[in-house]
Amino acid sequence: MLNELLDFTRNTSHQLVLAKVSYGEYVAALAEEIGVEIAERGMHLKIEQPLPEVVVQIEPQRLSRLFYNLVNNAVDEMPAGGVVVIRACVRNGALVNEVQDTGPGIAPEIAARLFEPFATHGKQNGTGLGLSICKKIVEDHGGTISARSEPGQGATFVFTLPLASP
Numbered sequence: 001m002l003n004e005l006l007d008f009t010r011n012t013s014h015q016l017v018l019a020k021v022s023y024g025e026y027v028a029a030l031a032e033e034i035g036v037e038i039a040e041r042g043m044h045l046k047i048e049q050p051l052p053e054v055v056v057q058i059e060p061q062r063l064s065r066l067f068y069n070l071v072n073n074a075v076d077e078m079p080a081g082g083v084v085v086i087r088a089c090v091r092n093g094a095l096v097n098e099v100q101d102t103g104p105g106i107a108p109e110i111a112a113r114l115f116e117p118f119a120t121h122g123k124q125n126g127t128g129l130g131l132s133i134c135k136k137i138v139e140d141h142g143g144t145i146s147a148r149s150e151p152g153q154g155a156t157f158v159f160t161l162p163l164a165s166p
Contacts, residue, residue, distance in 0.1 A: 016059045016140055020164050023088070023095060024051040030064055031086060034071050038084070043075050048087035055164040056095055058141060066137045067099070069130045070157050074101035077155070094143070095163060100156040106149035114147055134159075 028047065035045035067086075074084045082102040089096055106114065115135040118128035138145040138159045145159040 016062070018057040018059055020055050020057055021060060023054050023056050026056075026058075026060065026063075027051055027067075027086065027088070030067055034068060038071065038075050041075055042081040043078065044083045045071065046083055046085045048085060051088055052090050052095060054090060054095060056161050057164045058161065062137050063141070066134050066159070069134050070099040073130055074099065074103060074155070077101065077103035090163070093163065094160040097159050097161065098156055101154045103154050105151045105153050106147060106155050108151065111147075111149070115145065 028051070031045055031047050038045055071084050071086075074082075078101060084102075085098075085100045087098045087100070115131050116128075117132040134157075135145050138161075142162045143160040145157065147155060147157050149155040
């Protein structure tokens with residue numbers, strides 16, 4: 001909780017230190033780390049192959065935080081176990097990423113406020129900052145983020161990242 005509060009307040013004036021990264025290699029390595037962590041909680045992380053072989057300019061540590069937040073939110077909503085799928089494609093000159101889960105979906109009463117600071121629903125230890133931090137990270141990288149869900153059908157978070165200039 002303290003880390004989320006620090007990230008939230010710190011990110012208001014954070015300057016990105018961008019690095020050109022092979023997206024496929026970056027996500028594969030990150031997914032290996034996250035997969036081991038969530039497997040201990042009875043979950044499975046699946047990467048839909050092939051990931052696009054593109055180069056993006058990102059701040060790797062901050063983008064890792066985005067993936068960790070999205071995956072851990074999904075895991076928190078699936079206490080009996082489930083699957084989180086990461087997929088990506090290039091569309092309209094941008095890298096489109098999806099993080100999808102097999103959980104209960106987003107509660108309709110929170111859907112409109114999902115990315116607002118301190119918006120939370122039903123989490124005992126949540127601060128309501130995780131998704132607002134995700135939004136800030138994506139926007140700082142020049143992308144957008146949204147969510148779609150139907151009750152009982154899981155949730156899918158979609159975010160875009162610009163491709164690196166050659």
